[in-house]
Amino acid sequence: MDPALYKAATQGKVARLNQLVDPEDPSILSSTTPQLNTALHLAAAHGHAAFADEVLDKDEELLVARNDDGDTPLHLAAKAGKLEVAELLVSRALAWPQDKKSPLVMTNKVGNTALHEAVRNRRGAVAVALLDADPGRAYDLNEQMESPLHMAAREGLVHVVRKIFDFTWVEAEYVPSVAVSGTALHQAVLGGHTSNASCFFAVEIVDIMVEKHIWLLDLTDSDGNNALHYAAQKNNSQVVELLLNKQAQLAYKPNGERQSPLHVAAHYGSTAVIKAMLRHCPDVAEMVDIHGRNALHVSVTSGKTNALRYLLRHIRPAELLNRVDGNGDTPLHIAAKMSRVQSALLLLNDRRVELCVRDRDGQTARSLVEIKLHTGEMDAYEMYLWKQLKQQESKRCRKQQLPPLAPYPSRRASNDKYFECIVETYILVATLIATVTFAATSSVPGGYHDDGIAVHSNNIAFHIFIISNTVAMCSSIVVVFCFIWAWQDPVRFKVDQLLWGHRLTVIACLAMLVSLMTAVYITIAPESRWPAYVVIVIGMSTPAVVFLMLGKEVIFVPM
Template sequence: METEAKGGMDPALYKAATQGCVGILRKLVVNDVKILNSKTPQDNTALHLAALHGHPKFAQQLLAVSEELMVAKNADGDTALHLAAKTGRLKVLDLLVGLARAWPEEPNPEDTLLKSPLMMTNNEGNNPLHEAVRHRKTAVALALLDADHSRAHDLNEKMESPLHMAAREGLVHVVRKVFDFAWVEPAEYVPSAAVSGTALHQAVLGGHTKVVEIMLERQHAALLDMTDPNGNNALHYAAQKNNSHVVELLLGKKTQLAYSRNKDQQSPLHVAAQYGSTAVIKALLQHCSDVSEMEDGNGRNAFHASVISGKANALRCLLRRVRPAELLNRADKNGDTPLHLAAKMSHVHSALMLLRDRRVDPCIRDHDGETARSLVEKKLHTGVTDAHEMYLWKQLKRQESARCRKQQLPPVTFSGDSRTSSHKYFERSVETYILVATLIATVTFAATFTMPGGYNQETGIAIHGHDTAFKIFVISNTVAMCSAIVVVYCFIWAWKDPLKFKIDQLVWGHRLTMIAGLGMLVSLMASVYITVPHKSRWPAYVVIAIGMSTPAVVVLMLGRDVIFVPL
């Protein structure tokens, strides 16, 4: 028998199992019943193959001869029931489940032959219900739950239960079925370091609001207070995913969740600020406005968290909704305010946003006696001068001189020249933009006096003036020309203050250049459409197709870089 297993399955049996030929099976068994012990190189028995290919009658005939095939495992540790669950073979599964229900009790857990197939696990520690849920076979999972609902809480090698998986995958019917059964002790939900929290955490991570609603309706008291190994509750997870609807559900059940802390002493608002979850920030502050006062283990509030993570959108949201000036100027354990951190970490956008808020005090000194201005100044002394940081330094210096006259401040030890500290490619970029914009303005201006289709010699009016395509040409040509003219004039004044220009106007110049180019493209398509004969339009359609695909090709080649200034 062992030799047969190593040599592979009998070809006739293999063919019969994959095709479900019961007649051939009977003939083979009559000749030699031991043929059922033969296996494929992956240790699949004939029952495995029948389950895999969905042949219930063939499987029934096999089990009538050898019921021990029910607990036979292949190289992956899968039984036939595992394979039926993976592939969603419901008829085969119903047959196997019916036999598994009548399986004898398990007096010895080590005795595989006496262990119920519903409980048996594969090499990953998954029981059949794990596999059904993992492969999103809802009907199969429901059938397995009807057979033995307690299997929904078995843990695999990754310490995940089928309930964890169903919650993460958003299998609403499976989760509802699990919670329809008797109460499960909270100990069943205790997470491990290998899984991201409880089943509720998984549902929140997956963004499955309906699953969350079911859990909160049935067993919210036990689940709400449970945390993952890092001390995060479900509200911390909702803050990560910017799911304000789930936040509303959770706070509706227990408002105190907003004040809970993880192992880093972070509140859900800290997490929302760290991940840039603006919708959650709004919801948390609407329900619990004083949560903004909470500090983490380093003495940092949500403003600090948003600055450290570089989430300018979260910082903007906090500035609009948190009123006390004290919180904006709060120093952490190192003496750093949010403005200090923004200066230290070169988060120029965040620093400028803070400076624009009159509540932010630029005069505060850290434990080393440094202001935000002097911190930036130290970086500029290193010689690696960035235009954005130079601009920030100028703004900080101006704010200090205007607002900190009566206070003792670190001396100004740097005098930067905006012209020498400009980006080395700035001059080339300005010249390129001016050249491109000038060409576009010239071409579009010329097109104005060479209208497609020509003029009426008597009236001087364009021949196709009443056509929709002609009107599109006129508008797009005008947009292209005017955009190009604005770019030319803006870039002429760029030399006056390059740093200010790079921060404030360069992006707009880039965008207007792109708009001008798109306008030229539209005017090209419209003019070709006008001038091509009506009886033979196909060249015009080809030109339109090429023109419309041109922006797509540029985006495909450059990706998101197309919206940024190439400096």
Template sequence: METEARGGMDTALYKAATQGNVGSLRKLVEKDVKILNSKTPQYNTALHLAALHGHAEFAREVLAVSEELIVARNADGDTALHLAAKTGRLKVAELLVGLARAWPDEPPDNNDQQGGQQPAARGGAAPQDRRGAGAAGRRLQPRLRPQREDGVPAAHGRPRGPHPCRPQGIRFRLGRAGGVPAICRRQRHGSAPGRARRTHHRNKDGQSPLHVAAQYGSTDAVKALLRHCSDVAEMVDINGRNAFHASVISGKANALRCLLRRVRPSELLNCADKNGHTPLHLAAKINHVECGQLLLNDRRVDPCVRDGDGLTARCLVEKRMRTGVTDTYQMHFWNQLKQESKTGKGQLLPPSSIRSKRRPLDDKDFDKVVDAYFLAATLIATVTFASTFTMPGGYDQAKGIALHGHNSAFKIFVVSNSVAMCSSIVVIFLLIWARQETAILRLHYLVWSQKLTIVACLAMLLSLMTAVYITVAPRQRRGLPMLS
């Protein structure tokens, strides 16, 4: 066996896991099946590494040999499913979710948020006994689950016969805890209501895989998790926050949009954490306007909910506006919160504590601003487009090329003129699209139009200066601090 690296994991196994090399895995397991028990310094198993790098076939092969690795945790308390959700590895996530749903439930420890250990472990059994109990469970599971005609268990979707990488001794080793195989005790007593499924396992922060997927914006993982177990959306972390809170805090609007489309109960959208903050409160407090807009556009969200201090989302926005600079997006968010608060749902809310110095931008004002930028962009595009056919200094009639093409100033002219023309054309299209979009996208397009118009004006000014410099006689420009 090669020298171990990575703080305990075999070098060859580490390379195979990170590269997804199934052939190398089979060779290593044939030599020593216990090699899959090795871990990195962060306590990542081969399954963790496969999930992290998105190697679904490698993960399937690992689970075929050592199925109990599906519940193994690293130093952060993450299972392989957590890592797959965090990195957006859809194929690995779907594989692990399918296996996790079929995994037998087990009673958690009294104070264990992470699902507890197997009864063999709680009974003080030795490590080899715990592995034996798991092997006994794998041996008995085909008898306890419905079979299809082809002999494949309906739960797992793969044969339960001898795997080419699994030594026969492992399948038939019967370890016992207290004289009774652990799997037999679970099947004898049934599945208690409080027993956590593997898809509901938490990391050290109490986050489920759905929390992690929402936090990192992995929409594919969010879809897969909700498709296989929709009730995972009800889980909260140690701060009392669900997946909606996690997506808002991280500012992942795509993940929030995905959750809004697939989670129906309105209670989850208005769920308050330990501080009384709903997802809308957090969007207002952190100034994640896009997430706040998505929540306000959903009729299930109640904007009048108060937090632990008796403040609504509008009050939090006003508090932030009093202490800092107010931008256009925040003003629009505040105005929309005021409008939603008027519908109030029968609640008496405090009067607004902010008297805006800016007049809200209505449709008429917006049209005037758009017309002004549209006119400026059109003029810049027209002038810069025409200057490409009337190059400073003229053309060589015989060759059809610019006479000053070798000059450094001419090159600056070409680049700056092109930038001005392209920027102005983009502004024109943005303003055309802005008339057809929602209010928040209108503001977004208008802000970008303003920035690009400034860029176009500066580029046009630079092209004008270089054009004048080129056309001035060499003797007359010797005193000019410009390019020679």
């Protein structure tokens, strides 16, 4: 393309255009950029309506010119949201000869019309202008089998969806595809999960659709999922409330895998949806999928402990907690087999859960966890779980015949390559803490009087310093002695003492932080308070930062 024409098109200079184009030979307008964009494409993308109008007066065939992506100028105006240019191109398209393909129906290389592009890029005003020109385009399917209605519903464009539904509804049969799951109603549900605003728009769009056509609730995707399954997946409780108020039976309609919406909510950890469903339909918890699993089984399998916690809190019948699936496993058996330690502990703490139930192989949850003990694959979390299961089983299953309790394996059975490194690390850390705290005791903040009494002995902060320093030193000494004996029986040590050693090390570190803060306060606060307060704030934030980074794992051994 002529650089002068390119510059005039991108800047919208009509006078310069007239200078460049020969009225007798407008062929210069047929020149393109490397991406095959004409001057009209450029003017449309930059929103220069007057320039575009002048170009079309000189060569109206450019209205249907395509660039390398198959986009017409109307596609680019729709993508960029240039309303004035879009309205000009639409008016020209409406006057286009009927024996020629209109720009309103032309598609690019991915099968999108201009309306598809306007909606996909959230250009609501342009989309409305295109709908006013040709409402039927709202149901055109692209190569991914998405219509503009699908996109508008998913993007939360309420006014566009309302505009589409104001026209005659096209009862097109749903065509399943890889890229799109479900109907436009499903897409509306999917769109409302990224923020509170999008949830609000999703509720409004779903309400518009259902009010116009209640039968949309009966439509499913190719896997048999209804709109409530989708809302459960995205934890959209507001939409769930709306759908259940419209048709409560949706909660009982299974998909192709016989999963209820509650199963889906449990799989994705959608606690807000679980709450809404159990409030509206409490007996939906009895439903089982194609594998005989209820929502409790599913929440354990997926590792969603928050969902399991809520289900345990709101499901009353004990038989649901101990129901066996198609493989003969209760939720606790699954937790033990899959090493879902947190889920297993939640179930263990519920007195309704029966620990004595055996699976088809005659194993209890305790014996399932125990299997890993002899292979040397048991980590610190599983060791803690095994210990808890043993204790609870001995209390709650005294009259039951159970698999024999396995003894600790021989010392040679421990082949954990990280064990030696971990023990040495803990001994080193504990020794350093003991050394530092002992040194701090010898040179207390403020020093001593001539009679050997500490200068700040009557200060409350000094009392806190002494106590915290003593806690740090004694905790570290206990850790040192415990870990010295680790080699006596590594397996027993990992099960019974390693976790306590780790927690004592954590306590020693926290106590050392308290010692630091009180020492600084004692020595600096009398002269300059703000540095002392800054140190205290930093010290208090340190455990919070560690917990933020590691979460609950901070209380477990990193094995």
